[in-house]
Amino acid sequence: MNTFHFNSSLLIKGLSPKEMGLKYTSCRKIMLRQNEKLLLLSEKEEIAIMILRGKISYKTKNAKGNVSRLDALYLPWKSELLLESHELTEMMLYAAPAHRTTSFSCIKFKDINNNPAKSKSYGCKKDNTFRHLYHYLDDSFDACRLMMGICIGQQGGWCAWPPHEHGKQREEVYYYFDMGKSFAIQCVYENLDKPLFVGMVKEGDLIAVPRGFHPNVSSPAGKLSFIYVMTARIPDKRKFMDLSIQKEYRHMKF
16 A cells, blocks of 8 residues: 555554645444444544444434435534444544534435435436436535545546646545445556556555546446545635646546
């Protein structure tokens, strides 16, 4: 592994921004056994959590409820969140520095999926770039730096196409899940002659993108499926389409 590519065992330990070659984003995978509790303290950070497996009860100062697979939680700074698992549970946690007060939010996948403003298709089937995105923490969500969503591509298809970059505006991480026995090829480069990283990724891998273009493509054995998390370098400057497309491919549909 290197400063771009990290496997599941490293994620369970947790990764700091420095370890990933980033400035603001930290992340870790959390596994809870049945009836296990976990207290999270956000302190000076905001936190976004994506549930990948299992069912969990949550409780904050002013809210409580239940979440399950592909639901998400957002925790503001200076807050506490108590989690209790009802079964074996897996989740990804992302954190970034915060500078102001926001509100706790429980985000249900069914609500995202049924909202045309948050469940969107990109690319085109003709070019094999069609993919569907679920925008959980989008431009309109009240957060300081974090943006989060899920991207599902086609079998053997490309995502993050045409190649684009937003290194001055936002750093990003991809976490691959639901890949089964398939794999993908992830590229990170500033120019095609000297790529920063080109490699195989599979279920449970994370890719850090501090800068550069970052397209990826799945094998014919399965679809690309990943959580994307972007972190704004300037607080509150969170625009999904604030990016630059590689000039050679600007004629292609985003």
